[in-house]
Amino acid sequence: MNPLTTAVSAPFFADAAEGVRQFFFRLGDEFYQSLVESNRYLYLVTGLWNTLVITLFAVLIGVLLGTLVALVKVAHANNPGRLKFWNGLCTLYLTVIRGTPVVVQLMIMYYIILGSTGLSDITTAIFAFGINSGAYVAEVIRSGIQSIDRGQVEAGRSLGLSQRTTMVKIVFPQALKNVLPAIGNEFIALLKETSVAGYIGIQDLTKGGDTIRSITYQPYTPLFMTALVYLVIVIALSALLTRFERRLHRSDNR
16 A cells, blocks of 8 residues: 555545534434423424424314314205305305415414404414314315216105205215315324424424524524424335225225
8 A cells, every 4th residue: 555645635535524423413413402401392392392282173173163164065056046245255255264374374364364263373363273274175075076976865865855864874984985085184294284383473383393493593403303203204104095095996896
């Protein structure tokens, strides 16, 4: 080996090793300051809890509201002479909610509609995100109902069932089974949409990470940890949704 090459490479590798050591030292120090010191990880824990609460109750409101809107739209489509007023109201609702950003809807709900009611910030966010989710769930359920073969309705009517009973006992259960995976995807999308809840002062997961950043002036660890928590939850929910879809397919094939 060339002695000159050895003499040059030895300091180079020493400097590289020192640089790696300093990098991991700074990384560990930033991790400690961002999460361990003063129990700052609790900002993320509290934010995660609030995010899950808002998402869960909002999707329940969205499913209920979306189901009602879908039933009105389908009933009017089957018989244009019925429910004209309610169909127009549902059409207006879908147009406004789907045509405006969710963050604007959240601030309108907080500062204008529910600002003087005394409701908590989280309750306000649940209503805002629930109403937003309902507009998308309505279209999902409506498409599910319309995908059911017309013969199912005719069979129910031939058995002497009313149109309402046929819809409730025959058509809707089948449609709901078909759209459950899509509703699961709406739950995942809603989970990520709640990241704007900090606009009205809610300590959600995103706001928790940003609070740590504002305290430590170190953005990397808290923001990457926030993204990692979202990613882990979405991956877990997606895996559960995929497993659920496989069970539905197996039950259909029996």
